[in-house]
């Protein structure tokens with residue numbers, strides 16, 4: 001949210017059983033990539049199911065500033081691309097608002113071009129370290145001017161000809177992997193990314209669908225080696241984007257913790273790099289049925305039937321973190337209603353998201369009566385299955401720090417606590433889940 005926008009507090013109250021079948025909005029990761037590759041490819045890309053969230057609109061505006069045409073016609077987004085290698089110099093700084101992925105990926109996409117591009121963002125985005133993306137770009141010959149630690153505002157100027165690199169990811173990050181691959185599209189020869197821990201692979205899948213020569217090979221000890229041939233032709237595609245599992249997480253967790261609930265979430269991406277939350281909740285005793293598995297937009301998708309469940313705490317395997325990185329705030333809410341202790345570890349990356357999510361979740365849980373311990377990269381939650389005594393009778397609000405997932409997680413929590421749960425600002429929910437309030441109300445949730 002840009003400075004000057006007025007915060008909109010919200011309160012969730014203990015609700016009766018949640019019931020119904022709902023369609024989850026389009027996947028945010030896929031929506032960013034569809035607009036970027038559509039804007040870059042030669043010819044027309046038609047996108048159905050695009051997430052109409054603020055993070056995505058910022059990517060759409062950036063692609064327009066780089067020469068693509070983006071418009072909506074009869075419910076479908078139509079993108080006319082410039083052709084690989086033919087992005088235009090933007091006339092003004094590109095403003096990514098709250099969106100780290102939009103910003104990081106487009107730094108790769110356009111940063112290697114031989115002109116200057118400036119990147120700006122909101123009060124959350126300017127706090128986020130972008131050096132993780134800028135370091136490989138520097139190796140490719142990009143000149144970087146930035147605030148301290150690679151923070152925004154950042155200005156990039158590419159070399160006459162970019163060096164293709166072989167880059168081993170120092171952290172599990174699909175954003176960094178994707179930025180390097182997108183930069184490699186404009187470098188002669190082969191760009192290689194080695195990821196020690198697999199992360200979401202939507203960039204690889206979509207690049208292949210647009211015609212890029214990209215291969216994935218298994219390396220030693222579970223490494224993935226991605227090789228991309230630069231300067232190839234990309235051709236516009238028709239894409240049908242399925243529902244975002246990271247958005248599904250909120251009604252899913254709400255249905256698990258509100259007694260009597262029986263909810264079906266339609267059309268959810270089931271890419272194995274995105275399903276860590278479902279696996280974890282099932283280990284905790286969640287009744288989640290994965291129904292009608294099928295294929296859409298190059299991904300497996302399914303409907304999820306979710307029923308109220310008696311959950312028990314577990315130790316969440318650390319090596320699962322990348323497959324549920326955005327879902328820990330929602331998982332922490334499920335853990336607040338589980339019998340016993342839930343131990344989440346390997347969470348250093350959570351401190352670098354739209355907010356310091358480890359601190360924000362621990363603060364919100366404590367404010368609402370949940371016993372928890374925050375470590376440098378871990379969170380232990382002691383659950384209270386019936387929600388008795390939980391919530392904040394005095395109406396104190398959880399600080400959301402411009403983070404949509406903190407807002408939605410705590411609103412889901414308040415549906416099953418004895419006292420209401422308030423958040424200081426629900427406006428950021430529009431980043432990823434514009435119809436959240438209406439969707440939850442349709443299921444029977446009381447959120448004001």
Ligand SMILES: O=C(O)C1=C[C@@H](OP(=O)(O)O)[C@@H](O)[C@H](O)C1
Pocket residue numbers: 028029030101172173174175176178199200325326349353
């Ligand atoms: O590639 C993506 O679309 C995303 C990757 C993740 O970030 P990292 O790759 O930095 O972990 C995730 O947190 C973000 O919401 C979306």
Ligand SMILES: C=C(OP(=O)(O)O)C(=O)O
Pocket residue numbers: 055098099100101102326353354405432
């Ligand atoms: C971290 C997130 O997004 P981004 O990194 O794109 O800002 C998110 O949506 O949870």
